[in-house]
Amino acid sequence: MTMEAVPPAGANRPVLALHVPEPRFRPGDPVDFGFLTIPPAGAQPRPDETCAPAETFPLCTDLVRVLGDDDQAHGPWDPRLSADGMRTMLRLMAMVRVFDGRMYRLQRQGKTSFYLKCTGEEATSVAATMALDAGDMIFPSYRQQGCLIARDYPLLEMVNQIFSNRADKLKGRQLPILYSAREVNFFTISGNLATQLPQATGFAMASAIKGDSRIASAWVGEGSTAEGDFHNALTFAAVYNAPVVFAVVNNQWAISSFSGFAGAERTSFAARAIGYGIAGLKVDGNDALAVYAAHAWAADRARLNHGPTLIEYFTYRVEGHSTSDDPSVYRAADEGTGWPLGDPIARLSAHLIAIGEWSAEAHAAMLTELDGEVRTAIRAAEANGILGHGLHQPDTTMFEDVYETMPWHLREQMAQALHERAVKYPPEVQP
Amino acid sequence: MSTDEGAGRPMTMIEAINDALDIMLARDPDVVVLGEDIGFFGGVFRATAGLQAKHGKTRVFDTPISECGIIGVAVGMGAYGLRPVPEIQFADYIYPGLDQLISEAARLRYRSAAEFIAPMTVRTPFGGGIFGGQTHSQSPEALFTHVAGLKTVVPSTPHDAKGLLIAAIEDNDPVLFFEPKRLYNGPFDGYYDRPAKVWKGHADAVVPDGHYTIPLGKARTVREGEALTILAYGTMVHVASGVVESLGVDAEIIDLRTLVPLDIEAIEQSVRKTGRCLIVHEATRTSGFGAELSALVTERCFYHLEAPVERVTGFDTPYPHSLEWAYFPGPVRVGEAIERLLAAD
Numbered sequence: 193m194t195m196e197a198v199p200p201a202g203a204n205r206p207v208l209a210l211h212v213p214e215p216r217f218r219p220g221d222p223v224d225f226g227f228l229t230i231p232p233a234g235a236q237p238r239p240d241e242t243c244a245p246a247e248t249f250p251l252c253t254d255l256v257r258v259l260g261d262d263d264q265a266h267g268p269w270d271p272r273l274s275a276d277g278m279r280t281m282l283r284l285m286a287m288v289r290v291f292d293g294r295m296y297r298l299q300r301q302g303k304t305s306f307y308l309k310c311t312g313e314e315a316t317s318v319a320a321t322m323a324l325d326a327g328d329m330i331f332p333s334y335r336q337q338g339c340l341i342a343r344d345y346p347l348l349e350m351v352n353q354i355f356s357n358r359a360d361k362l363k364g365r366q367l368p369i370l371y372s373a374r375e376v377n378f379f380t381i382s383g384n385l386a387t388q389l390p391q392a393t394g395f396a397m398a399s400a401i402k403g404d405s406r407i408a409s410a411w412v413g414e415g416s417t418a419e420g421d422f423h424n425a426l427t428f429a430a431v432y433n434a435p436v437v438f439a440v441v442n443n444q445w446a447i448s449s450f451s452g453f454a455g456a457e458r459t460s461f462a463a464r465a466i467g468y469g470i471a472g473l474k475v476d477g478n479d480a481l482a483v484y485a486a487h488a489w490a491a492d493r494a495r496l497n498h499g500p501t502l503i504e505y506f507t508y509r510v511e512g513h514s515t516s517d518d519p520s521v522y523r524a525a526d527e528g529t530g531w532p533l534g535d536p537i538a539r540l541s542a543h544l545i546a547i548g549e550w551s552a553e554a555h556a557a558m559l560t561e562l563d564g565e566v567r568t569a570i571r572a573a574e575a576n577g578i579l580g581h582g583l584h585q586p587d588t589t590m591f592e593d594v595y596e597t598m599p600w601h602l603r604e605q606m607a608q609a610l611h612e613r614a615v616k617y618p619p620e621v622q623p
Numbered sequence: 624m625s626t627d628e629g630a631g632r633p634m635t636m637i638e639a640i641n642d643a644l645d646i647m648l649a650r651d652p653d654v655v656v657l658g659e660d661i662g663f664f665g666g667v668f669r670a671t672a673g674l675q676a677k678h679g680k681t682r683v684f685d686t687p688i689s690e691c692g693i694i695g696v697a698v699g700m701g702a703y704g705l706r707p708v709p710e711i712q713f714a715d716y717i718y719p720g721l722d723q724l725i726s727e728a729a730r731l732r733y734r735s736a737a738e739f740i741a742p743m744t745v746r747t748p749f750g751g752g753i754f755g756g757q758t759h760s761q762s763p764e765a766l767f768t769h770v771a772g773l774k775t776v777v778p779s780t781p782h783d784a785k786g787l788l789i790a791a792i793e794d795n796d797p798v799l800f801f802e803p804k805r806l807y808n809g810p811f812d813g814y815y816d817r818p819a820k821v822w823k824g825h826a827d828a829v830v831p832d833g834h835y836t837i838p839l840g841k842a843r844t845v846r847e848g849e850a851l852t853i854l855a856y857g858t859m860v861h862v863a864s865g866v867v868e869s870l871g872v873d874a875e876i877i878d879l880r881t882l883v884p885l886d887i888e889a890i891e892q893s894v895r896k897t898g899r900c901l902i903v904h905e906a907t908r909t910s911g912f913g914a915e916l917s918a919l920v921t922e923r924c925f926y927h928l929e930a931p932v933e934r935v936t937g938f939d940t941p942y943p944h945s946l947e948w949a950y951f952p953g954p955v956r957v958g959e960a961i962e963r964l965l966a967a968d
């Protein structure tokens with residue numbers, strides 16, 4: 193029985209109504225992002241890294257930008273990278289995109305079960321990682337392949353993991369793209385959202401307990417900020433002044449749910465920092481120089497014992513959520529092309545060209561070269577097997593690493609698994 | 624079992640679930656459906672497709688990505704008098720909601736002496752067989768059967784999915800409704816290397832029109848037999864049936880359908896008749912629901928048993944990606960257990 197739905201007579205109270213957020217555009221709608229306020233590049237002040245958190249609060253609802261429509265770098269956030277540094281950044285972002293394109297196709301060809309691109313968001317992982325030290329610990333979500341590529345993690349290892357083949361160092365256990373790469377200080381990726389955030393805080397606290405100089409940096413999608421772990425992470429980071437940098441990649445969508453379902457109708461994600469009393473920055477996520485500058489600012493701040501920063505990278509998820517998704521069912525087709533902050537690779541390339549350090553020809557040649565590198569890695573990985581074609585890890589690996597030493601019941605179950613394989617694939621048909 | 628059961632038509636399990644939700648939204652203004660991506664989009668498995676357009680945005684709506692929040696608000700809605708049907712996108716993602724489920728939903732009735740209840744039905748896809756890796760494949764039902772105050776339901780056919788879901792929604796206690804995702808679009812006998820089957824043409828895919836319920840706590844005898852009893856639920860009902868057919872064994876297969884409350888009578892009756900019992904589930908073995916079943920059968924049918932009770936389960940490891948079929952309790956594991964049970968005397 194529902195309690196009385198209508199106010200008692202005479203109460204003269206308004207009838208309550210539930211608000212359910214609705215995105216501006218659905219399939220078939222014309223797209224116009226005119227409602228977004230995009231401030232000019234260079235107009236945002238850059239407080240000192242050691243400033244009081246409150247000095248950053250206006251930046252939580254502003255947008256830190258460096259690259260202007262004139263393809264020049266502007267203002268105090270310009271990180272003044274060398275041309276070589278910017279070319280490296282460009283190359284790494286382009287590598288991520290080329291890699292994504294090839295991997296997506298391999299999934300479509302049935303060579304693996306799953307893939308997930310980060311098209312349009314390359315700067316948020318590549319440029320941010322470049323702003324960290326190699327020793328800083330990365331706690332990624334699943335869309336940060338750019339962090340690995342920026343740390344020169346071998347493509348071959350990535351493809352082996354994607355194929356779950358016999359050379360996959362994660363032994364075929366994990367869904368494709370849920371990498372782990374301790375050698376480049378990249379934490380094992382969970383499929384469960386936002387769990388990495390309190391872990392990053394804890395790692396940073398440990399570093400502080402030990403009087404170390406390493407910091408931690410964690411990434412999370414805007415949709416996942418709704419999870420309790422996001423708030424746990426920020427509370428602990430604020431309480432202990434932990435040396436950690438949180439990056440919320442606001443790509444506007446969480447599978448089919450627009451950012452309004454994580455609270456974006458009310459305020460920015462960066463503005464969550466205000467409630468916790470920590471530094472916050474909202475940054476043009478498609479501006480690689482702004483991303484680099486913001487992440488470097490926050491990393492320096494953490495290193496100087498001035499505590500955590502929450503950065504929102506404002507960007508757009510150009511592709512579907514993953515190979516399992518069809519975005520044309522729930523969002524307007526033209527959103528990607530209409531996105532007012534452009535493309536991070538095109539913008540940085542245009543900037544390098546504008547300052548006379550790059551050319552369209554060089555860009556085209558670079559793409560061909562990168563594609564060659566990716567194809568070489570794929571060929572090498574295919575020799576180690578693709579998903580479901582026999583060249584997988586031995587069945588015994590399924591039982592290893594559950595515990596440090598295998599208890600009796602797993603040893604029994606392992607024997608059963610080996611027996612079953614012998615029944616299913618007698619010696620004469622063993623792959 | 625039925626109230627106003629109509630003629631019926633073949634459906635997939637997804638369609639049957641969608642139909643149950645549609646009927647309950649239309650019949651009962653207190654029913655609300657909520658979850659990640661379930662509104663405009665209709666859910667990642669399309670279980671709620673079309674429901675928001677038909678019943679409106681305040682009856683069927685998307686939620687923030689917070690399983691704890693989803694279950695927590697469902698508790699509050701229940702306190703008001705609504706009958707929420709939250710979806711957790713994958714059972715693997717239910718863990719952030721455990722405190723609200725275990726400490727709150729399950730105990731509201733008890734701690735308030737029934738002043739407050741939590742009449743929610745948490746729908747969630749579970750089980751493997753889709754190369755989903757360890758975060759899209761788990762079978763965590765035993766975590767919930769262990770909690771006093773929660774009911775746990777697992778359908779294995781479109782017909783049962785609809786009737787059980789309606790019964791669950793109408794039930795005044797919190798129900799965990801685990802949907803075997805491998806069965807969404809067709810039955811699955813465990814032969815992963817053969818072409819996938821569809822529900823069309825399957826007897827249990829004929830779903831009556833309109834409202835009907837299958838009472839919680841009632842098992843279904845899939846097949847009568849004398850040689851042994853097989854207790855199964857979800858996907859494993861079909862795997863067991865396939866093996867029994869191919870071995871030509873006179874097994875009695877019981878689809879439990881509800882784990883809590885359990886149809887103990889059906890189990891006792893069958894095991895007393897056959898004297899042999901095989902328990903099959905996809906979930907990990909240690910402290911799995913099979914352990915409870917084995918204990919019950921041993922406690923209650925001990926003097927009728929002619930062989931030790933056997934369990935066939937998933938291995939006690941996280942669900943692996945590439946070795947999915949080595950992990951899965953498929954026809955070889957089930958078949959050998961049947962043969963062992965029949966050979967024992």
Ligand SMILES: Cc1ncc(C[n+]2csc(CCOP(=O)(O)OP(=O)(O)O)c2C)c(N)n1
Pocket residue numbers: 335383384385412413414415416417441443445446447509513659688690712716719
């Ligand atoms: C705890 C948990 N709940 C739900 C999911 C299912 N899921 C996977 S990705 C995703 C959307 C996340 O969106 P967002 O955080 O914005 O990241 P993006 O995909 O846009 O990078 C959801 C709901 C999950 N993986 N884990």
Ligand SMILES: [Mg+2]
Pocket residue numbers: 413414415441442443444445446447509
């Ligand atoms: Mg997102």
